[in-house]
Amino acid sequence: MNFLVGIEGSFSDSVSGGGRGPVNTPALLSQSAIALRKVIGTVDTSEFPKTFSATAGFFISLGHQSFSWLLIASFVIGGVIAAPIATWRVKILPSSILGVLAGGFIIPTNARTLLSSIQASDEILTFVYTSLISGYLLIVIFPLRNYLRFKLLGKASKKTQP
Template identity: 45%
Template sequence: MRALILLGLVGFAAQLVDGSLGMAYGVTSTTLLLAIGTNPAAASATVHLAEIGTTLASGISHWRFNNIDWKVVAKIGIPGAIGAFAGATFLSGLSTEVAAPVMSIILLVLGLYVLIRFTAFGLPRGNLGKPLRKRFLAPLGLVGGFVDATGGGGWGPVGTPAILASGRLAPRKVIGSIDASEFLVAIAASVGFFFGIGSENIDFAWVAVLLIGGVIAAPIAAWLVRHIPPRILGSAVGGVIILTNVRTLLRSDWIDASGSIQAIAYITIAVIWAAAIAYSVREYRRDRDNETVEAIEAEERRRAAEQETAGSVGTIG
């Protein structure tokens, strides 16, 4: 029972992050399942089955808050589903001894990307309004879907930063569209895993509690997407993913590191992680203060212009 409650809380937290940031539900949930010894293919299958419900709930919630561009959903979601089915089939054919380190490496790379991207750059803005073309979104969807299925997560970390970097879609629209299109990816990946490993290796109680936690968090996350600082959240989530998957790799047969080496690695990661979060907080506050100053200066210029116009009219009269 304690394990189920923990998984429910993980599902809630992961969806809260995913719905606010456009990534990390699958990566966070799969990382935990791997850490407690779940078969890699079964872990990814469990998460993707839960994501069918969480992404549907998230998509509906983002739709209600007008956070979705449906053209983007169609252009990236269908190729993403194809890539996810292929990735699920590929992962199902790997042995556990090979799959666990491979998945951890994928998750580690995604974690590094999330940490660096959001710590150093935050959410990029610019070139808003320009169309996102199919020749950009289709390959992105194929790669994102494949990585998502093989890594147990990755649709958001691949798709969200790439579209944000284009600067052509408002951040809340990017996050909402990625979350909505992930519904197609989750279905395709689940079908692929059923073909590859069947259902006997999947604990449907785990699927249920992950789903319940995620569904509860989905509407909260859709509302928070306009208020929560993504830069800070990205740094925090990236650190969790890195730390957990380094632990898996150091304990795997590929490395089999000693206890002292593991301790040094964990302390080093923790220090870097804390520094990244502190830097993100500082940069977020600085950007917020700059925006406040700019808004005040703009308001003062507007009032000065109005007074000048009123004075000119009075002189003429």
């Protein structure tokens, strides 16, 4: 089942031009019992061969002059800087917080596309983004607070044991 989800997610992602994370991560999480950090690692690991294939296809069909090399360089630099940080973050954060972070990040990212399709005004964009970011921060705070409380209580109970 996971194999088919991966094929379907990658196919949809390649055809739509969307990022692998926003398409494949929720698909795998909704269809399987794989731990979130394994899902993120799996999706990220699959990016290289898929990106190589897509790049070859675009080079063949569009030619190298059709690309914005400065924009490509900026994406590469950002990705190279962010990748080790993301790997470290996935390693240390508990799944409950990772799930909220991953899921919550997808919503504002896709909201711009949805709001642009209806040609929303700047006031509506500001309201929607303020609401989304505020709600996102509140949702992140609860699992983080619970995690920290559990860690602190766990340490306190270990100190009181003989």
